Amino acid sequence: MSRVWEVPVDDATRVRDARTAAREACLRAGLAAPRTAVAELVATELATNLLKHAGGGRMVVNLVARPADGAGTSVQLVSLDNGPGIADVPAALRDGYTTADVSLGAGLGSCGRRANSFHLYSVPDCGTVAVARIDPEPAGRGTARDDMPAGGITVALARAERSGDAWGWARSDGLLTLLLADGLGPGPHAADAAGVAVAELRRGAGLPPVDILRRLHTALRPTRGAAVAVAQVDAERAELSYAGIGDVRARLRTGDTWTSLESHPGIVGAHIPAHVSLRRVPWRRDSLLVVHSDGLPGRWVPPEDPHLLGHDPSVVAATILRDAGSPARPVRDDTSVAVLAPDRRTSTHDSHL
Template identity: 65%
Template sequence: DHGPGIPDVAAALRDGYTTAAASLGAGLGTCVRISSAFDLYSVRGRGTVVMARIDQEPVTHRAETGHHHRLGGINAPLAQAAHSGDSFAWVRSGPRLTLMLADGLGHGAKAATASDAAVDELHRSAHLPPEQILRHLDGALRTTRGAAVAVAQLDTDTHRLGFAGVGNVGARIRTGDSWQPLVSHPGIVGAHFPARVPVQHLAWSRDSLLVLHSDGLPSRWTPPEDTDLLGHDPAVVAATILRDAGSAARPLRDDTSVAVLAPDRRAGAHDRRT
């Protein structure tokens, strides 16, 4: 939300704490207890983002090197429609961890069909490098209206990230204290695929963070600099980026998705809650 923020998060999570006379003060505490993962990020004067996840498996990838990576995101359909033309997914194949974001052309069910087809094909081709994955996606999307697609693949053995994109999708990577944009090639996966797809190769370190997003996010969005936020669950980071790119008075102009890949900076995070 774009609210006033929570002055004392620890107090707000305790049962019985409330700032409203008509509330029992049991909401956040209950969310913590019944969720398999819970995270909350709040800044006074800017608002609060809360994530409660209920699932059987945490969204954490552990490489053979012992390094952990977390992935998450948010997908917001235009005008709260039943279908979003955006999709994102991640797949593990040996040391390769691949994150893909697809933006089906237009809106509605047909756009969703295109991005869903991209997700299905990713699960069949995640063993391939990024440019070959995109070529497989192009074949799989030929019967759809097509999509803009970004593919980022992390080799957890060599700590190298490969990125390739076709169409109007965006990406930025943070290493240390600086952000660097990653460039997608013009074209449409499934309709007008380029003859050559450039691949960018970058070093990946324990302080890196990758953001993929569809064009629903304004092109001049400001990357977050709050180091406290960057240590939160990637879904919370993605939701905060989406919130801060707009305002309560300026609704989304398109289906919008943001996906985040980050090292897991929590001590012992693979065997305890967020």
């Protein structure tokens, strides 16, 4: 899932580019024509809104794990901007509402109805983040949305086609395991290493984090290696376990306090320490874990807005990525941000006004 499509939306021709990116991603994911058409519609509407209402922004398209068990592939469409925000969110989410001359007339409400998952976060004078997920199967009418327990976003350095970073998650009995891998260096070889790590997680998700890292160490030996973080939630014990090797970083929010979780020096697949410590902490209803690669600026400021922190993890991750960089301070490497949160999210389209 290392293929990344990032489209700067700064003029009308870029709307077509966003639609093309959605189509290509659906082809990679093996989605049928009707679901591809939905992805194209959503991408067009989001890109049009960026131009008309935000003065531009960017679209990021990722391939992500499906929500049921972390296996299979869906398409995630993310629009990010630093525009004026949405003045009337309820109106904007009304099916068929639009004020854009070049819009399909579908509106954000239709995007939410057609996508399997749609989340919108907007703050006046700060901008808007929208995340839509398109699964192979249509969203069932009148049924609860099947949202992911973890969320993330990945971009490539200089808008390359493949990112050397990857994240994934898997369930095993009562355990939920999140992994983020940063392949050594940029380019396809780094992407291959990160991809091997995510694939291997699904075969060993029931193991403790340190054992997963050691298993990955063997699996990654034929590759150039990677920095890897593994976080695992035991719902029955209400406990989070974390272990990391290399330049991957994690911050845990509990209540109003952010705490850094340290990783050991090393490269999984090349050399790892004989002893890797495991950090265990309580996993509460107000907990939030952010794991990221070193492409994110080291001094990024953790979000404090309770409206954002209550959103789907994919929105939190995308907002952190957006706010950590800027055109004047672009990311300096492949970058991946993954977020894990208890099931305490607010309404799908909750926004801060």
